[in-house]
Amino acid sequence: MQTQTNMTDTPQALCKTLQLNPKTVQSLKVDLNSPFPLKVPKDFLAQIQLNDPTDPLLKQVLPLKIEHQTADGFSQDPVSDLAFNPTPSLIHKYHGRVLLIASPKCDIHCRYCFRRHFPYSEQTNTRHWKKALDYIAQNPSIHEVILSGGDPMSLSEKSLIQLIEKIEAIPHIKTLRIHSRTPIVAPSKAPTQALIAWAKQTRLHKVLVVHCNHANELSPQTAKLFSLYKEAGFHLLNQSVLLKGINDQVSILENLSHALFSQGVLPYYLNQLDRVQGAAHFEVDRHTALNLHNQLRKCLSGYLLPNLVQDTSNPFYKVPIT
Ligand code: SF4
Incomplete structure (x- = not known):
């Protein structure tokens, strides 16, 4: 198995690598300290479009503050x-x-x-x-x-x-x-x-x-x-x-x-x-x-x-x- 290092260890580094405008990043309300931290392998990163906050792959990995909101019917063990x-x-x-x-x-x-x-x-x-x-x-x-x-x-x-x-x-x-x-x-x-x-x-x-x-x-x-x-x-x-x-x-x-x-x-x-x-x-x-x-x-x-x-x-x- 080959090794692969993450190109981005933090949301800030990810946004920078993807050339996202700082104002855009602010409006997304990115969570910089999520307890479930950002992790993106380099192959996946290579498939994300630059400078596109709506990219469907980016949205799957970027931690947002909204994740802290609790919602009715949602739990820690949803499939028991x-x-x-x-x-x-x-x-x-x-x-x-x-x-x-x-x-x-x-x-x-x-x-x-x-x-x-x-x-x-x-x-x-x-x-x-x-x-x-x-x-x-x-x-x-x-x-x-x-x-x-x-x-x-x-x-x-x-x-x-x-x-x-x-x-x-x-x-x-x-x-x-x-x-x-x-x-x-x-x-x-x-x-x-x-x-x-x-x-x-x-x-x-x-x-x-x-x-x-x-x-x-x-x-x-x-x-x-x-x-x-x-x-x-x-x-x-x-x-x-x-x-x-x-x-x-x-x-x-x-x-x-x-x-x-x-x-x-x-x-x-x-x-x-x-x-x-x-x-x-x-x-x-x-x-x-x-x-x-x-x-x-x-x-x-x-x-x-x-x-x-x-x-x-x-x-x-x-x-x-x-
Ligand atoms: S959805 Fe699957 S691959 Fe993604 S974090 Fe959970 S267990 Fe890992």
Whole structure:
């Protein structure tokens, strides 16, 4: 895995790098001291337009003071992760699959992140992996393990492979799914050699679910990476979050589906925002979301239409919005 340094450690440095006018920055009410600090990898930064405060990628990463406003119906654990947490690092909410929080870190900090208040320090540590793996090994009804985070691809490639091989050694596990935003936001850093070598010889089915919200996040680098993963046998899917002022237009979502497909990735979910405190200003109301999705249905082939869903405390599945 190659290393990648952040080009911007502070909102001031980011705004300067992006040549944003200081008056514009003031009017945006940027939060210079957010407890959920700014983090932008250089590949993602390169996709942001200069001198454009409305850039849809910039809006996903720039901390704003509005995040401090509390909103009714928004909470610190909007999808009830901690109600389905039989052992640290593990979330067992749905039949047949478990989610393993493999890393507390991400290569980017998305301002709308549903786990921005997650107690990673209590939950995520390699010492918890053994207990989590024992739980999985003792439950033959579990056939799929989902690596999540944080972002599992923020682990070193060596640690990622060590974890994956332990999962592979559990006979009743049939599928490994990796949920990651790293291939989109930091493709030059995403694991390749060891992961691909492992994928080519494993008995497991392999699914990679990436997280891309706007076609501007895709690049020749992401296309190259996806073709490597695809060649190694990964099924490639995408999930997006519907975000006000970022991708809440039919033309943007239509373009996103086509752009993903042109890189070998199928649109899978369009998630209604998880109602986490600090992100209320990103929410698209349910009526508007449904209307957008109905219009999108008229523009796209069925296989390019993502499912519009909301993750809730429902213990069976993500709830389709109808
Ligand atoms: S990559 Fe995922 S987990 Fe990480 S900050 Fe973004 S939304 Fe949250």
